[in-house]
Amino acid sequence: MSRVNTVLGPIPAEELGLVAVHEHIGYGMPGSELDTKWWKTPEQRYEETVPKLRRFHEYGGGTFVDATGICNGRDVDYYRSLSAKTGVHIVASTGFVGGDTALPFFARASVEYLTEHFVHEITVGIGGTGGRAGVIKVGVSRGGRMTDLDKRIYRAAARAALATGVPVLTHLAIDAENAIAIFDAEGLPLDRVLFGHVDDGVNADKTRDTWIAEQGGRIGFDTFGYETELEDPPFWARPRKERLDHFLRFIGQGHLRKVLASADANCSPLGWPGVKGHTVNYIFEDLIPDLRAAGLDEAAITTIFVDNPADFMTIQK
Amino acid sequence: MTGAQTAGNSTGNTVNTVLGPVPAQELGVAAVHEALLSVFPGAQYGFDVTLDRAEIFETLAGKLKDFRRHGGGTIVDSTGMFHGRDVRLYETLSRTTGVHIVASTGQGPEEMLGGYFLTPQTNPPTPWPAEKFADLFAKEVTEGMVVPRVERRGAAGLVATAATLAGMTATDESLFRGAARAALATGVPVSIRFGNDAVRDLEVVLDEKLPAGRVVVGGLDRRDAVAAGAPFEVAARGAYVALDHVGAEGTGDTEDDTHVTDAERAALVIELVEAGHGDRILLSSNATGVAKGHPANDVAYSAVLTTFVPLLAKQGLGDGDVRRILVDNPRDLLSVR
Numbered sequence: 339m340s341r342v343n344t345v346l347g348p349i350p351a352e353e354l355g356l357v358a359v360h361e362h363i364g365y366g367m368p369g370s371e372l373d374t375k376w377w378k379t380p381e382q383r384y385e386e387t388v389p390k391l392r393r394f395h396e397y398g399g400g401t402f403v404d405a406t407g408i409c410n411g412r413d414v415d416y417y418r419s420l421s422a423k424t425g426v427h428i429v430a431s432t433g434f435v436g437g438d439t440a441l442p443f444f445a446r447a448s449v450e451y452l453t454e455h456f457v458h459e460i461t462v463g464i465g466g467t468g469g470r471a472g473v474i475k476v477g478v479s480r481g482g483r484m485t486d487l488d489k490r491i492y493r494a495a496a497r498a499a500l501a502t503g504v505p506v507l508t509h510l511a512i513d514a515e516n517a518i519a520i521f522d523a524e525g526l527p528l529d530r531v532l533f534g535h536v537d538d539g540v541n542a543d544k545t546r547d548t549w550i551a552e553q554g555g556r557i558g559f560d561t562f563g564y565e566t567e568l569e570d571p572p573f574w575a576r577p578r579k580e581r582l583d584h585f586l587r588f589i590g591q592g593h594l595r596k597v598l599a600s601a602d603a604n605c606s607p608l609g610w611p612g613v614k615g616h617t618v619n620y621i622f623e624d625l626i627p628d629l630r631a632a633g634l635d636e637a638a639i640t641t642i643f644v645d646n647p648a649d650f651m652t653i654q655k
Numbered sequence: 656m657t658g659a660q661t662a663g664n665s666t667g668n669t670v671n672t673v674l675g676p677v678p679a680q681e682l683g684v685a686a687v688h689e690a691l692l693s694v695f696p697g698a699q700y701g702f703d704v705t706l707d708r709a710e711i712f713e714t715l716a717g718k719l720k721d722f723r724r725h726g727g728g729t730i731v732d733s734t735g736m737f738h739g740r741d742v743r744l745y746e747t748l749s750r751t752t753g754v755h756i757v758a759s760t761g762q763g764p765e766e767m768l769g770g771y772f773l774t775p776q777t778n779p780p781t782p783w784p785a786e787k788f789a790d791l792f793a794k795e796v797t798e799g800m801v802v803p804r805v806e807r808r809g810a811a812g813l814v815a816t817a818a819t820l821a822g823m824t825a826t827d828e829s830l831f832r833g834a835a836r837a838a839l840a841t842g843v844p845v846s847i848r849f850g851n852d853a854v855r856d857l858e859v860v861l862d863e864k865l866p867a868g869r870v871v872v873g874g875l876d877r878r879d880a881v882a883a884g885a886p887f888e889v890a891a892r893g894a895y896v897a898l899d900h901v902g903a904e905g906t907g908d909t910e911d912d913t914h915v916t917d918a919e920r921a922a923l924v925i926e927l928v929e930a931g932h933g934d935r936i937l938l939s940s941n942a943t944g945v946a947k948g949h950p951a952n953d954v955a956y957s958a959v960l961t962t963f964v965p966l967l968a969k970q971g972l973g974d975g976d977v978r979r980i981l982v983d984n985p986r987d988l989l990s991v992r
């Protein structure tokens with residue numbers, strides 16, 4: 339049976355449709371909830387979020403994968419109401435964006451505890467919400483190298499992925515040798531891992547995307563839209579054409595079946611200002627038109643946004 | 656409120672409790688270093704951690720009533736803003752039990768902070784400086800303590816921070832300086848837990864020109880601090896000396912070897928009084944009312960009153976000195992100046 343866990347329950351993978359595989363309803367660093375400068379009323383949060391999801395649905399978007407980690411403002415009750423009211427399937431993550439976003443309770447936890455926690459969130463539910471996680475988020479802490487804690491989280495993610503069949507999605511694909519060594523040691527096939535953010539402005543040069551693909555990993559060009567052309571670009575922005583050329587070059591090397599693409603946008607950021615004008619709908623409004631203009635056919639576009647994510651997201655048991 | 660820092664007499668002053676300002680002379684016997692709900696940061700998300708508010712309330716109310724029955728008046732939750740603090744629950748507890756509750760702002764040491772303060776979304780990810788911590792903490796006094804992403808409630812009654820046990824880190828120093836500046840700006844006191852050198856860590860907050868009488872140094876009944884003579888040096892500088900692990904021995908917690916025994920603690924109190932520091936001593940238990948995500952200790956808030964005061968009396972400490980330590984000193988410390 340093909341299944342994917344969404345926050346409202348399992349759905350058949352055939353129903354995912356077009357998937358935005360790395361997005362955020364709202365992201366904030368742990369502790370940002372203490373700083374009132376970022377607070378928004380629930381009215382404001384819905385007001386900023388609902389139209390973006392509705393637009394996504396109207397454009398033909400099927401599924402929104404929220405890649406927000408456990409301590410980063412992940413709010414499954416809220417996601418459930420958004421999904422029910424907009425018709426967009428929302429998949430929530432277990433795991434952490436990186437070791438530096440795991441609070442002390444998890445930072446001190448053993449690999450065994452972290453594994454058990456991830457498995458619980460995938461098979462039983464997240465807190466008391468009833469919603470189950472459909473993907474495991476892991477990542478590399480600031481600084482460019484995997485920390486010991488990052489490695490413990492990767493190892494626990496690998497074990498939980500094997501135990502439950504859900505895939506793993508990474509924040510950053512730098513230091514991939516260490517990541518792949520852990521996945522190999524744990525016996526997790528690399529096609530269950532999406533190595534994300536290979537396209538980001540800070541790390542693209544240091545990311546061995548081709549090598550990762552050759553090892554069998556999936557490759558995430560998933561910061562589309564964070565462009566230096568923006569009015570107020572973030573530090574990880576990159577010139578639009580440079581990113582697009584990178585993506586097309588990579589596909590041209592025969593990696594079409596390996597790539598996924600997304601915008602990593604926040605519908606309503608929680609602990610940072612966000613980036614004005616950047617939403618999940620960049621996929622429809624900019625990226626897909628750019629790909630068509632570059633000569634990609636509809637079959638290829640379907641492969642990138644529908645077939646590859648369905649293969650990746652399907653629980654493999 | 657930053658005006659004259661008059662020592663001693665605090666007759667006209669008030670203390671920030673969770674139910675609002677209370678005249679300082681109404682506090683009664685006050686325990687300055689205790690924990691009500693103590694949640695190790697992140698444990699609230701743990702799949703096997705349950706936070707049943709009704710159950711937590713019942714446990715804490717029982718412990719507070721026991722404290723009151725033995726003559727206690729005020730409990731200070733000195734766990735800061737990011738260790739399970741639940742202001743609404745504390746308001747209800749105070750109303751129900753009649754015990755004054757003072758809650759704290761502040762956080763630390765570095766390891767206990769969220770990534771927002773340590774690796775912010777800037778390039779490079781520079782940890783927060785003192786000035787930003789000062790602003791965060793001061794607003795919890797002037798505008799009220801936060802219920803994250805929901806609202807602000809009553810004013811914090813003190814700023815609590817701590818240094819890394821192995822030694823103060825750069826971020827710990829920012830926390831200490833920020834705490835001192837917040838205290839200067841708002842008039843509430845500062846509570847510090849030192850790392851590996853109590854006097855050195857105290858000097859950091861004093862360097863911010865915070866009068867020593869606005870500072871309490873916790874954990875001075877730690878064996879290493881006692882061996883180094885830190886309680887006397889801290890008192891000599893004019894800061895409050897908290898011997899705040901009363902009753903810890905024999906509770907099976909891991910702090911057994913870290914702190915002196917109650918008998919040794921009582922002897923230390925007598926020596927401090929004899930050295931003229933009777934107006935600088937504070938007694939407390941660091942009792943964890945309800946602990947989530949870390950081991951609880953099984954110490955009652957009333958331990959000072961039920962077991963320790965009799966020890967002091969037996970060693971010859973007079974009623975006047977006992978009263979000064981249990982009532983007058985915390986009143987003077989907690990009074991908003």
Ligand SMILES: [Zn+2]
Pocket residue numbers: 360361362405509602
């Ligand atoms: Zn992301």
